[in-house]
Amino acid sequence: GENVEQHPSTLSVQEGDSAVIKCTYSDSASNYFPWYKQELGKGPQLIIDIRSNVGEKKDQRIAVTLNKTAKHFSLHITETQPEDSAVYFCAAKAGGTSYGKLTFGQGTILTVHP
């Protein structure tokens, strides 16, 4: 089945700096890659996603890049703010017989210092 590796496990930045979180996946049939933000006591919230026919997608301060050949994708947050502090999860949606299932990375605890 699919395996998703996420790095780093913790990331500490100063307000205004950029943050980058990277994920690799194993199943070349995976075709959808969402990123979720989870704040304490809440469920994961989708912040951006990308499909396998696109290499990059941007939404204001957040961008995601996908390299299908290398099977990795990254989340980029620019001009970080303290309210960006949370746990971030990447995921991959399986294709083939496992269609529809999301496999999650281990999570990254992002701390933005004022």
Next chain:
Amino acid sequence: SAVISQKPSRDICQRGTSLTIQCQVDSQVTMMFWYRQQPGQSLTLIATANQGSEATYESGFVIDKFPISRPNLTFSTLTVSNMSPEDSSIYLCSVEDQGGGYTFGSGTRLTVV
């Protein structure tokens, strides 16, 4: 995207008892997913629930421990049976939106004592 109401939001239960978690969606969806998030960990899929058929369980999860109901296209329940402290986790339901994304409920924080 879909709006999910998940209940209860939290509970403290005695070992050996069972808890049923409800998930209500504001639109009809084909597949509903149940996840477990152990303390400080990532999300692990428990099972996929399709309306009108038995749920499909992932490796390491069995129906006797986590029975699931899916009576219609907007509702599902997950029961955590014969609980032990190791079952203390956040349980989350999720649906696939019409746009192809996945929305999560706010979760049920379960503590077993």
